[in-house]
Amino acid sequence: MKKFWITCLTITLVFATAACSYHKPNRSEPDQIVIEQNNEKIVLRFATWDTGDALKIQESIAGKFEEKHPFIKVEVEAYGDEFDQKLTASFGAKNPPDVMYMWNLPAYFHYLEPLDNFINRDSFIDMNDYYQGLLNQSTMYRKLYGMPAGFTTKVIYYNKDSFDAANLPYPKEGWTWDEFKSLAKKLTDPANGQYGFGVSQEPDTYDLQGIVWSNGSSFISDDGRKIAGYMNSPETIESIKMLADMVQDKRALLVGGKNQKSGEENFKTGKIAMWESGMWPLEEFKKANINFGTVEMPAFNEKPVKGVISSSAVSIAKDSKNKDLAWEFVKFYNSPEVIKMRTADLPVRISLVKEMNTEQDPLIGPFYKMLEGSNGTPAYLLTENWDQVNQNLSAAINAILLGQDTESLLNNAVMDSEKYLGQ
Known part of the structure; x- marks a missing residue:
């Protein structure tokens, strides 16, 4: 995937103690937008159900994203076993995390931002590099509400x-x-x-x-x-x-x-x-x-x-104040660099599965073999x-x-x- 240079897209922010201003860079960097702030960072909240070693991986990913975007602070919110209760409460209070792990679309899709417009305007996304069965799991009423993150078949x-x-x-x-x-x-x-x-x-x-x-x-x-x-x-x-x-x-x-x-x-x-x-x-x-x-x-x-597929995705909250930056995080989460970091998840991009020879593992290969034929839409997504x-x-x-x-x-x-x- 081509390296992207977008540091900050269109962002509307209100700071209580700090101002934020934008300027376009020199012509030598025509695609980059730079942000200037007075000692303040934009906070991007990311909610996960992971604990233990898996949580440490999520925190490392957040750190990598911060390195690439120094003006952003990613707060990893570890909900653990209370993931659904805390997520539901945050939606009800209209104060949800910007980005979150997702699994139960029928329960949550009303609170999520469809990703289709982001994908359509982003030349860096190749949707053909994702297994169709995984995309089906993140789709409700013909709209995509999450980018695949992990999966298992039976x-x-x-x-x-x-x-x-x-x-x-x-x-x-x-x-x-x-x-x-x-x-x-x-x-x-x-x-x-x-x-x-x-x-x-x-x-x-x-x-x-x-x-x-x-x-x-x-x-x-x-x-x-x-x-x-x-x-x-x-x-x-x-x-x-x-x-x-x-x-x-x-x-x-x-x-x-x-x-x-x-x-x-x-x-x-x-x-x-x-x-x-x-x-x-x-x-x-x-x-x-x-x-x-x-x-x-x-x-x-x-x-x-x-x-059948049991899958996870990363989604953006409809009430997020930083949807463009949230999309940058979602994209980063699906980059080859990060997918290789997420050792607790099976790779979801076809090109990386081939590159990493994941299918050649005799214990793992059957899960991908089952994925090839797992394109059905589960009943709970149909009514x-x-x-x-x-x-x-x-x-x-x-x-x-x-x-x-x-x-x-x-x-x-x-x-x-x-x-x-x-x-």
Whole structure:
């Protein structure tokens, strides 16, 4: 990316104790705008949920930005576990941070500045260098509200020692759910407390969308107006019933419920041989010295594998007084220099993924392989009333996993939920 020389764009500031004036530079520096101030710096507030070492990285990034823009002071606001509460309160008080990490667009996009105008006028931004699935995650009603910062897709973690003990080959790219179910059966020995797979006691329907999409269906129509024929389609029924059947015939263990260990804990102790998850437990498994691998999700025969994305973005507050400078920070946050600093995040720019050979890491590569097919728009981004619909869907799926009839429960969930879509 071409180096940019914009030091300060159009800024309107009111200082209680200091004045600020602008002048255009000499012709030798035609693109630079210089700011003069009386011992005052512009404060740019950046909110993050990071803590510990990840927070230290954010603070280092802020310092790097200050080096390039000496007239700016970046205040890193570490909200930690109270991120949503503090962010919501700041929006309500009309005193939000200028730039912030973002994840829940339906809850927050009303308070955010669309970035499309910044992007359209900025020749330094190449949107083709970002994975389309990540851009979809930051888009509401055709407007982009955040630049991608980090992500994870879902893959299957598998315990190599369990496979070796059963004399089974490791799963490979392109495998199918039929192969998965066969392996799960061979890896199961209930008498010794060993199971082929783990299924969450109360699974997040967001995660289940990947399996449903891979089977050619979805929970809701693309326009967000219809769930009949989608949430209860034959393909959706087959997908959910497949998981329930594995639980009922003991190939899969229900995990994460009340008084139950999590899937990660069961995987670490060898009680389950396979576990579906994102990037979150990878370092934990490494530190536990587990002999494991990762592989993309299985396919439904010849259908393409699709998945869901859990992503983060950096956004600008609509009430920010320094939107142009906030945009400069957002751009800097997505520069090659900073992306390489953010070791806790997977790179989001295609050119850097290639340059850094990130895809070549055998444990990381499957996450990017899944990203290639993860272009679907999640249900919660398609209708404002998804929370009400999802309550009925979640209750139905929880009951299905306990052995109740899949088709009738999904049909009932549709009937109980159509009123929320104005049908």
